[in-house]
Amino acid sequence: MDAKRIIPVVRVQAGRVAGGAFEGRPADWACRLEMEGADGILFQADTASDLDWIREAAGSLSVPLALEAPFSRWAELEAALEAGADRVILASPAAMLTAAAQTFGRCRVAVAVEAVLAGSGWRVQLPFEPDGRDAMDWLRELKQCGAGEILLRASPEGEAGAALYQGAAGMALAVLCLSSGDEPAAAEALLQGADGVAFAAGGWTPRQWKTALGGRGLSIRD
Numbered sequence: 001m002d003a004k005r006i007i008p009v010v011r012v013q014a015g016r017v018a019g020g021a022f023e024g025r026p027a028d029w030a031c032r033l034e035m036e037g038a039d040g041i042l043f044q045a046d047t048a049s050d051l052d053w054i055r056e057a058a059g060s061l062s063v064p065l066a067l068e069a070p071f072s073r074w075a076e077l078e079a080a081l082e083a084g085a086d087r088v089i090l091a092s093p094a095a096m097l098t099a100a101a102q103t104f105g106r107c108r109v110a111v112a113v114e115a116v117l118a119g120s121g122w123r124v125q126l127p128f129e130p131d132g133r134d135a136m137d138w139l140r141e142l143k144q145c146g147a148g149e150i151l152l153r154a155s156p157e158g159e160a161g162a163a164l165y166q167g168a169a170g171m172a173l174a175v176l177c178l179s180s181g182d183e184p185a186a187a188e189a190l191l192q193g194a195d196g197v198a199f200a201a202g203g204w205t206p207r208q209w210k211t212a213l214g215g216r217g218l219s220i221r222d
Contacts, residue, residue, distance in 0.1 A: 003221040004213065005039040005196030006206045007066075007176065012045045015053045019202060027057040029201065030065070037206035039221050040064040042089075042151075042198050048076040051083050058084025068112055068151070071096070081108065089151055093126050094142060101146025110149040110176075111142050115164055117156060122164050136167050143173050151198065153178040157185035162192040169193020183209070187216045 010029055011018045017029050030041045040063045043054070048069040058065050067080050068089035077100055080088050087108050090097060094111045101109045115122045115135040123132030139150060150168065152175050154161030168175045169192065177189040177197045181204075186197045190213065199209065210220045 002195065003219045004190050004194075005176070005221055006037065006209045006213070007040045007042050007196055007198045008033045008038050008201035008206060009042045009044055009178075009198050010201050012043050012053065014046070015050060019200075025056075026053045027060045030057045031060050033201060033206060034061055034063050037210055038063060039196065039206070040066060040086075042066045042068065045069040048072065048080065051080055054080060054083040054085055058086075066110065074099075077104075087149070092124065092138075092142075094145070094147065097142070097145045097147060101148065106146045106148035109147060110151055111147045112151040112153075112178075113139065113142070114153045114155065117154075117160055122154070135164060136171075139168055139173055140171055143171065147173075149174040149176060149195075151176050151178050152194075154189070157182055158188060161185065162188040165189045165194045166192040183212050187213055187218065190218050191216075 012026055017024050017026055033041060045067060048071045064086040066087040066089055067085040071077055071090055077088055081104060087110055089110045089112050092111050092113045113124060115124050118132060122135035124135050124138045126133045150173060154164045157180060165175055175194050177186055177194040179186040179197050179199045181199055190197060214220045
């Protein structure tokens with residue numbers, strides 16, 4: 001079993017970290033989280049422009065930096081990667097996915113997907129498909145279009161959601177579990193094939209996550 005990654009998620013609004021007591025410069029928080037054992041940092045930004053803070057944060061880190069933002073123009077993708085983001089995360093459905101994967105390499109392009117259990121199957125809400133697209137079909141299509149990784153949120157989590165990660169792993173698709181903070185549910189996703197877990201920063205530290213998950217028999221990066 002490959003060692004699993006533990007990646008804190010930091011929300012950024014107008015160039016500043018947002019969320020209760022968890023505020024300040026993104027670069028400062030990124031460095032703190034790296035010192036606390038993070039294997040990477042995922043920034044969720046409210047805009048895909050004015051990304052000077054990305055350049056500052058990237059210059060302070062030795063772990064990979066990913067950026068999820070409302071990218072709508074090609075120039076925004078180029079600017080984010082040139083500023084130092086190691087990977088950009090597109091919304092689902094993923095406009096520009098194939099072109100971005102061909103231009104920058106699929107390892108630098110990921111897609112965020114939220115799947116909901118409806119009846120006996122997993123569905124993804126997409127434009128022009130009000131009843132929801134079969135999640136496995138959609139993940140397979142994203143892989144074919146060039147997605148290097150999927151940032152996947154399953155609702156509900158736990159044993160039900162684990163089947164979704166197992167299916168993605170079965171198609172050799174790299175998947176990062178976007179966790180609500182439920183450690184047992186995240187552990188189940190990892191056991192079923194997710195490559196790592198992303199969680200909202202501000203609660204447990206990355207090392208606390210690693211200790212808890214390692215106690216469940218999982219191989220976790222040092």
